[in-house]
Amino acid sequence: MFGKNSTVDAELNADVEQALADAGADKLLPIVQLGEPVLRQPTEPYRGQLKRKTLDKLIDAMHVTMLEAPGVGLAAPQIGLGLALAVVEDHVRDSEEDPREIAELPFHVIINPCYEAIGEASASFYEGCLSFEGYQAVRKRWLDIVATWEDESGVEHKERLHGWPARIFQHETDHLDGEIYIDQAQIRSLSSDDNLSEYWSYNPVPLDAAQELGFQL
Template identity: 65%
Template sequence: MFGKKNHVDIELNADVERLLKSARDGVLPIVEAGEPVLREQCVRYDGQLSKHTLHKLIETMHKTMLDAPGVGLAGPQIGLNLAIAVVEDHANGDDDGDPREIAEFPFHAIINPVYRPAGEKTRSFYEGCLSFDGYQAVRKRYLDIIAHWHDEDGKEHEEHLHGWPARIFQHETDHLSGELYIDQAEIRSLTTVENLEDFWAQDPVPTQAAKELGFEL
């Protein structure tokens, strides 16, 4: 559960309600790189919103994420400095044997998420961000993590995540600390999505990209 003595922050709750009312067809605009809110340490969520507002916020974040489309969305990406994010991804038959180890990752609202590595193995793949749209870069991340979070009802969760779901969780959790994936990416790997599709998408492991663009895996 969230803090036993938690109280709704009336002013913040009203601000969030106004934000939600500004959504068009339930979808909010996504904050782009360069806006200060993306570089702030988020405030831990401890019951500052009413249950009604929190559930409506999560529903709107989910719809905004799917509309983008994306597999994760963090509070700062809609201009909200609270440690709340949503994640969801689905595997299909074409993903069998994919070295990125894409796997089913059902919808979760992750509140106050943290993670720690479960082992020392890492993998480097291209990834992107809705706040840095149109580009991707290679980012090294832990292959396995222990993920910890609360859901919208305050229930605590801990789970071992592997492969692509682990990458998604790390990416969204990092947002809540003011970090963008590009901060620790291989900068020489940076490419437009169009060039990624034309030159590098056929090989999920960016071996050839590393050779021709001049970065190390």
């Protein structure tokens, strides 16, 4: 559980309830874009500030918003909320031989997450963000991590993640520290979604992009 010091914040609950009401029946929350200060501020650890009913409704709306975007993760700062929580979900797609090592990542609520690298192996692939619409860039990430988080009931989890699920967890956890993937990306790799689809999507390993655009993997 979140502990005896859990304190419901009446003002925060009111703000979240209003945001959920504004989202309406579709439950679609506005996703803020780069330049919004909340994206650059470390979040407050979640210690039970929301009523459980409000938390559950928030999680549901974040899940719906993430899937509709579409995306595979959504952190609270991306909807303007400075709390350390995010939702993630991804599924195997076309090819089991995809070098990005995409694997099943069932829906999870990750609260107060953190991670540690296992070993020194890393991988560089194009990555995007719902708060930086229309662009992607190559970002190096740890290939294997130990991920730790609490769920919506305050139960702690620890799991080893590999490949694409590890990348998703790192991306969303970094959001909660005020970091955006582009901060440590290969800037010369930055591409519009349209150009990525036209020039570089045929090979997920960005070797040709590196040669043509002038960056190193």
